[in-house]
Amino acid sequence: MFARVNLYYTVLRISIAERLVYRVDFALGTLMRFLPIVTQIFLWDAVFQGMSGGIKTIAGYNNHEMIAYYLLTMVGRAFSSMPGLASSIARDIRDGTIKKYLLQPIDMLSFILMSRLAHKLVYYAVAVFPFALVFWLCRDFFKGWPDAGTILAFIASLLMSFLLGFFMEATLGMIGFWFLEVSSLLFVYMLVSFFFSGQMFPPDIMPYPWPQVLKIIPLQYLAYFPTAVFLQKVTGAELAWGLAAEAFWVVFFFFSARTMFHYGLKRYSAYGG
Amino acid sequence: MSNITTYWRVFRTFARNSLIRDMTFRSNFIIDSISSLAWVFLNVVLYLQVFRFTNSIGDHTGWGRYEFYAFFSTGLIVNALAQMFFMTNIDEFTDLIRTGGLDFLLLKPIDTQFMISLRRIEWSSLSNLAAGIIVLVYSMTRLPHLPGMGQCVLYGVYLICGVAIYYSLMITLGASTVWMGRNLTLYDFWFYITTFSRYPMEIYTGQLGRPLRFAFTFIIPVLIVVNIPARLMVRPLESQNGWLAGFALLATAASVAASRWVFLKALAGYRSASS
Numbered sequence: 412m413f414a415r416v417n418l419y420y421t422v423l424r425i426s427i428a429e430r431l432v433y434r435v436d437f438a439l440g441t442l443m444r445f446l447p448i449v450t451q452i453f454l455w456d457a458v459f460q461g462m463s464g465g466i467k468t469i470a471g472y473n474n475h476e477m478i479a480y481y482l483l484t485m486v487g488r489a490f491s492s493m494p495g496l497a498s499s500i501a502r503d504i505r506d507g508t509i510k511k512y513l514l515q516p517i518d519m520l521s522f523i524l525m526s527r528l529a530h531k532l533v534y535y536a537v538a539v540f541p542f543a544l545v546f547w548l549c550r551d552f553f554k555g556w557p558d559a560g561t562i563l564a565f566i567a568s569l570l571m572s573f574l575l576g577f578f579m580e581a582t583l584g585m586i587g588f589w590f591l592e593v594s595s596l597l598f599v600y601m602l603v604s605f606f607f608s609g610q611m612f613p614p615d616i617m618p619y620p621w622p623q624v625l626k627i628i629p630l631q632y633l634a635y636f637p638t639a640v641f642l643q644k645v646t647g648a649e650l651a652w653g654l655a656a657e658a659f660w661v662v663f664f665f666f667s668a669r670t671m672f673h674y675g676l677k678r679y680s681a682y683g684g
Numbered sequence: 685m686s687n688i689t690t691y692w693r694v695f696r697t698f699a700r701n702s703l704i705r706d707m708t709f710r711s712n713f714i715i716d717s718i719s720s721l722a723w724v725f726l727n728v729v730l731y732l733q734v735f736r737f738t739n740s741i742g743d744h745t746g747w748g749r750y751e752f753y754a755f756f757s758t759g760l761i762v763n764a765l766a767q768m769f770f771m772t773n774i775d776e777f778t779d780l781i782r783t784g785g786l787d788f789l790l791l792k793p794i795d796t797q798f799m800i801s802l803r804r805i806e807w808s809s810l811s812n813l814a815a816g817i818i819v820l821v822y823s824m825t826r827l828p829h830l831p832g833m834g835q836c837v838l839y840g841v842y843l844i845c846g847v848a849i850y851y852s853l854m855i856t857l858g859a860s861t862v863w864m865g866r867n868l869t870l871y872d873f874w875f876y877i878t879t880f881s882r883y884p885m886e887i888y889t890g891q892l893g894r895p896l897r898f899a900f901t902f903i904i905p906v907l908i909v910v911n912i913p914a915r916l917m918v919r920p921l922e923s924q925n926g927w928l929a930g931f932a933l934l935a936t937a938a939s940v941a942a943s944r945w946v947f948l949k950a951l952a953g954y955r956s957a958s959s
Binding site for chain 1: 712715716719722723726729730733734736737738739740741742743745872873876877879880882883886887888889892893896
């Protein structure tokens, strides 16, 4: 047991060191990620200014809440996004690199999970400063801190969104066992997830029945749900059900990734040296 | 003169080879076209939602529903052209620097920047170009005045200026790989910087907005890429447009010259990574 923990701890440490090699690229990337939010703030400000009538709200969101929504989806995506995960798994299958996991006494999914965790930890260590700065600058868009229960639920939803994002992408990458080229499929997933996770805009602003439909799909947990929790758009029993459903999807995709890996390996054949 | 003919012939060969390559993997080409159209579709959905709640982007800015659609479609057209001719090539350029493959191109008896910039034409971007033109024509027919011949010609000229400014930015970012070692964030950086050009410049108001508008108009002139052609098409008679249109020509020339300078500097600083 100790040896196993030590093994994955070593993997984590190596991955962290690896992430820190290209520091300039990494820091620049982190900083750049905030630029679209700036344009969103101006766009929605202009949209609300252009509205007629006294109380200006869109599907229950006023101007400040809309901006807060976009800022918080960035936090959600900081946890749930897994850039390049599915494509790297598919590539490893295609070019045969995957056999290194089969020869070594290490489980591939756990190894990748550890390296992703390392990636995220380094990311948070760097990103916490620009995040703190941006949220401090934008503090007027928030009504203040929510209660402790909401914050706990928010943290739980974020942690689960990391796992959900990981296992969903891993499942997709495993499709590479059956199809040689999955890049187009991954692009479609990227588009669909950008839209259905609520990153593009809150699903609530769409006409009936779209908000209801979007809230059934697990992609909403990648950005919309944690945000709605923090903004207290989801409370009480709805919140408890939401967290339970998110946990269900994590377990579901954990098993789907495992199952696909299991059956994929039975199909897999490696060529070359 | 013969020089231009040679370059034109080389360009035609690049274009033909790219088309042959695309047509070899036809289903991939179709999927690429559909997926880029899907991205356009998602944006259309967003703006349809926005205009369910408001009649204009900003108060008295003149960007009503159809004016904004014309703006949006102009953005689509400029982006499609930039992607069709340059994006893949510049992305490959960063790889060539990193892997040392650039050596091979430096040996060719042709301008290296030309070779790097136009080696592959991304024909699947034609789908976005077509979508942009359709949305533009639709929105123009919904506006009270149809544009005249002169306006259409100027629109074409400023579209080319917009693409040239985007190209300058891309090649500058690509060339910076020589100094940075790895440039994985090129696409990201490109995406983030160009987000500023996606909306009318009037939305940048207030204490933060004004400096941003200034910086992205005069320092990194991405704001004029879409704004100028769209304005000339939709709101040609506004007094502000005259000097902005003049400035756009100047900014295009300066951007292209600056990017050429950066590119040559980068080549001078390039140390082969291979052999």
